[in-house]
Amino acid sequence: MAAFLRLELIRLVRTPTYLIYLIIFPVVMYLMFVHVLNVGGPNPGQARSFYMISMATYGAIGMALFSASRIALERQIGWTRTLAVTPLAPRTYVISKLLAGTIAVPAAVVLVLASGVLLGGVRLTLAQWVLIVALLWLGSIPFAALGVGIGYVTKVESSQGLTVGLYFTLAILGGLWYPVELFPAAVRTIAEYSPAYFAGDLGWRVVADQAPRLSSIGALAAWALIFGVFAVWRYGRAAR
Amino acid sequence: MAETVISLTDLRKSYGSVTAVDGLDLRIERGQKVAILGPNGAGKSTLLNMVLGLLAPDSGELSVLGGSPKTALTKGRMGAMLQDGGLVDEVTVGEMARAMAALYPKARPVEDALAIAGLSELRDRRVGRLSGGQKQRVRFAMALVGDPELLIFDEPTVGMDVEGRRDFWKEASSLTAGGDTVIFATHYLAEADSYADRVVLLAKGRVVADGSIATIKSLVPFKVVECTLSIADVSVMNDLPGVTSARTRGERVILHSTDSDATLRALMDKYPDAHEFEVGGVDLEDAFVALTHGEG
CATH class of the missing domain: 3.40.50.300 (P-loop containing nucleotide triphosphate hydrolases)
Known part of the structure; x- marks a missing residue:
């Protein structure tokens, strides 16, 4: 499995457009929010750390979601068929893809955090920085499971559209682009149960000098379970 | 075993x-x-x-x-x-x-x-x-x-x-x-x-x-009989004894025959211009076509 995971990581770092999209895009959006749009009005410092977390979360869930959903592409080109006639168990293949995707998550997170420090003037303790990276990594897990499910549900053309659509929808609904406090009340209620909101909430609490809510971790575990069941179901069907 | x-x-x-x-x-x-x-x-x-x-x-x-x-x-x-x-x-x-x-x-x-x-x-x-x-x-x-x-x-x-x-x-x-x-x-x-x-x-x-x-x-019950001959319509060759199919490749006439001796005799008799005769077994491709009924 280690050798196969290595192959996955090599592939990941050699797909620059894909990596740039997933790592650079959140940074660019961060700069747009805090420097061009000047969101936050009376309290720019708070807005800068809030959006740093929002965009780091956005980067983390994108990395997890897209890495896993690329299974659809690999099914289309026949790579999974090639692997099917080797001793590699299909389950090991999926786990390797999940690991490769999640190993890349901190890369996306750290770049946004660095721009928060260098360009947003955010200052936190070392413990807080480490905690944020760890929590966002944790928060990306349900999205990796969702990505695997998408990878086994669709053909490649529709999978890319579906992944992008779900990515934006879940990010916006989770308050990563605009805080859920600005949403109409009914939408806000739904938003506060969506997976990206719980992932963001873990980090927002840290920059607000509060302890992360255990309920958010529990809710993320529930979402991971829901998406995991979906992934296992689709995977099982495709394997037959 | x-x-x-x-x-x-x-x-x-x-x-x-x-x-x-x-x-x-x-x-x-x-x-x-x-x-x-x-x-x-x-x-x-x-x-x-x-x-x-x-x-x-x-x-x-x-x-x-x-x-x-x-x-x-x-x-x-x-x-x-x-x-x-x-x-x-x-x-x-x-x-x-x-x-x-x-x-x-x-x-x-x-x-x-x-x-x-x-x-x-x-x-x-x-x-x-x-x-x-x-x-x-x-x-x-x-x-x-x-x-x-x-x-x-x-x-x-x-x-x-x-x-x-x-x-x-x-x-x-x-x-x-x-x-x-x-x-x-x-x-x-x-x-x-x-x-x-x-x-x-x-x-x-x-x-x-x-x-x-x-x-x-x-397994294929025929042989191949070939000769060089100018002929406008090769399908008349089907009337020769033993012939099951006839085609041309350039100047060559290629016949499949279940009785190559009889085919050859009749061919020499009826077409004095024919020359460079060859009689042989089928190749794998002919066998393939015959055994799969020409679906190749």
């Missing part, structure tokens, strides 16, 4: 209303080099995919190396080159081969596998930059890197040039000289002729002929 490597009994597989494999019985022994031939749609790929465990049969018994295909694959005892087996473009040939070798319990040294497949000089090239024929060699390297005792090739030389095909079969022959079993499907009858020691001919999902090349040829 030689050990049975693959045993298929009354195997059946349909896709909706289309029957791909229709009650197929086949037993393959260790060390045999078996060519699976047949027209498109005869069930060649379906058969190989069931042997590889990629497709489940609707009914019938299937045993590979004394167990299920999955067990044979998991233990690294069976390797395959698939027709539609994709590769990933971002990695180099060497990286790919190393990752694959690591999956097998008793893999060959990676350098050996690359050398056998003729890839040593392409080791550091990315798979995405290879030609179709070179990619086919990468698939070959992936099939053999685990040193399996049973090799399955589905149309292995598609996309290769003439030289590449010759090299492939040369390497495949020396690779399997030690008693490995090879089963391959091909469209190139010459490959079956020069490499296989047993030919299984499929048509409509059934075995229509099974044996050595000579056996297959002898």
Whole structure:
């Protein structure tokens, strides 16, 4: 499995457009929010750390979601068929893809955090920085499971559209682009149960000098379970 | 008695209303080099995919190396080159081969596998930059890197040039000289002729002929009579005794005859201009067409 995971990581770092999209895009959006749009009005410092977390979360869930959903592409080109006639168990293949995707998550997170420090003037303790990276990594897990499910549900053309659509929808609904406090009340209620909101909430609490809510971790575990069941179901069907 | 490597009994597989494999019985022994031939749609790929465990049969018994295909694959005892087996473009040939070798319990040294497949000089090239024929060699390297005792090739030389095909079969022959079993499907009858020691001919999902090349040829009840002759309408030749089909190739008239002596006598008698006669047995292609009723 280690050798196969290595192959996955090599592939990941050699797909620059894909990596740039997933790592650079959140940074660019961060700069747009805090420097061009000047969101936050009376309290720019708070807005800068809030959006740093929002965009780091956005980067983390994108990395997890897209890495896993690329299974659809690999099914289309026949790579999974090639692997099917080797001793590699299909389950090991999926786990390797999940690991490769999640190993890349901190890369996306750290770049946004660095721009928060260098360009947003955010200052936190070392413990807080480490905690944020760890929590966002944790928060990306349900999205990796969702990505695997998408990878086994669709053909490649529709999978890319579906992944992008779900990515934006879940990010916006989770308050990563605009805080859920600005949403109409009914939408806000739904938003506060969506997976990206719980992932963001873990980090927002840290920059607000509060302890992360255990309920958010529990809710993320529930979402991971829901998406995991979906992934296992689709995977099982495709394997037959 | 030689050990049975693959045993298929009354195997059946349909896709909706289309029957791909229709009650197929086949037993393959260790060390045999078996060519699976047949027209498109005869069930060649379906058969190989069931042997590889990629497709489940609707009914019938299937045993590979004394167990299920999955067990044979998991233990690294069976390797395959698939027709539609994709590769990933971002990695180099060497990286790919190393990752694959690591999956097998008793893999060959990676350098050996690359050398056998003729890839040593392409080791550091990315798979995405290879030609179709070179990619086919990468698939070959992936099939053999685990040193399996049973090799399955589905149309292995598609996309290769003439030289590449010759090299492939040369390497495949020396690779399997030690008693490995090879089963391959091909469209190139010459490959079956020069490499296989047993030919299984499929048509409509059934075995229509099974044996050595000579056996297959002898199953065809006609000979080929040829001569040089200018003739406007070759179909009149069908009236000669014994003739079952007549065609031309340039100035040559080519007849299939169930009684070549009678055909030849009548031909000389009726067409004094005819010359350069030749009478011979059928080649594998003629046998193939005859036994599969011209569906090639």
